[in-house]
Amino acid sequence: MLAGVLGIAYIVQVVATWIDFWGLVGGLAAPPLRPAFAGLGYGNPSAVMTVSILLTLPAVAHLGFGSRRRAAASTALVLLAIFCTIASGSRAGWLAVALTTVVTAVAWLLSGEHRDTVRRALQERGARIAIAGVGIAALVVAALFLPGALARFGAGGEAVRLGFFQRPAAHHRRLRVLCFQRDGWKCVYCGTEGNRLTLDHVVPKSRGGESVWENVVTSCAPCNLRKGNRLPHEVSMELHKKPRAPAPVLFIRLAAPKIPDGWQPYLTGLSTA
Numbered sequence: 001m002l003a004g005v006l007g008i009a010y011i012v013q014v015v016a017t018w019i020d021f022w023g024l025v026g027g028l029a030a031p032p033l034r035p036a037f038a039g040l041g042y043g044n045p046s047a048v049m050t051v052s053i054l055l056t057l058p059a060v061a062h063l064g065f066g067s068r069r070r071a072a073a074s075t076a077l078v079l080l081a082i083f084c085t086i087a088s089g090s091r092a093g094w095l096a097v098a099l100t101t102v103v104t105a106v107a108w109l110l111s112g113e114h115r116d117t118v119r120r121a122l123q124e125r126g127a128r129i130a131i132a133g134v135g136i137a138a139l140v141v142a143a144l145f146l147p148g149a150l151a152r153f154g155a156g157g158e159a160v161r162l163g164f165f166q167r168p169a170a171h172h173r174r175l176r177v178l179c180f181q182r183d184g185w186k187c188v189y190c191g192t193e194g195n196r197l198t199l200d201h202v203v204p205k206s207r208g209g210e211s212v213w214e215n216v217v218t219s220c221a222p223c224n225l226r227k228g229n230r231l232p233h234e235v236s237m238e239l240h241k242k243p244r245a246p247a248p249v250l251f252i253r254l255a256a257p258k259i260p261d262g263w264q265p266y267l268t269g270l271s272t273a
């Protein structure tokens with residue numbers, strides 16, 4: 001139960017990261033397998049993978065493969081754990097799963113009784129269809145994940161890991177700088193460059209304003225203070241430029257030095273666009 005919940009929660013988070021990443025790239029691409037641990041805010045994905053496997057083992061041992069329903073639940077848990085391992089981008093985890101699968105299969109087939117079971121099963125039409133289905137699904141998954149997996153094998157370890165620990169603050173700074181850059185390092189209200197720059201929500205958060213590019217502008221500290229929780233026209237202030245989202249390519253280029261190194265392999269070809 002716990003294994004299932006954790007596995008699903010983890011997958012939801014990973015997929016959310018992928019969606020972020022696709023937003024940045026501007027289209028669907030091979031899912032990045034753990035680029036700089038991005039989006040995995042609460043912990044090391046290898047640890048998540050380990051916990052998911054550790055929880056899966058007793059769960060499967062408890063459920064067993066006695067009845068059809070139990071076998072189905074056990075299989076689902078094992079598949080979930082395998083998917084978590086793939087998505088964690090942990091190369092050691094991938095190796096471990098591959099080895100375990102091969103060793104388990106060989107050990108299982110060494111017994112003549114099990115070989116007979118397989119032989120009998122292969123003569124059934126339903127079993128053959130099921131095996132073909134699993135095979136096709138495996139091929140689709142392999143095609144989807146292979147580019148990400150290869151990039152992951154080509155990527156370094158330690159530098160990426162370091163980036164993870166510095167990530168949250170750095171990410172926030174990056175967005176801040178990006179906003180300042182978009183607005184030319186000037187207050188959008190008074191045009192000053194001299195004062196301390198801050199980020200201002202045009203429609204204040206307290207009035208339902210969102211933290212989106214169209215609602216966040218560069219403002220000097222005095223203007224920000226003067227505006228407070230009001231709309232610009234209420235304090236007769238004027239926006240000299242309508243805030244817009246930076247163009248995707250510009251966004252990537254502006255952020256380029258700060259994009260996690262692990263993402264770079266996936267972004268090649270975009271920077272020249």
Ligand SMILES: [Zn+2]
Pocket residue numbers: 187188189190191192219220221222223224
């Ligand atoms: Zn100002």
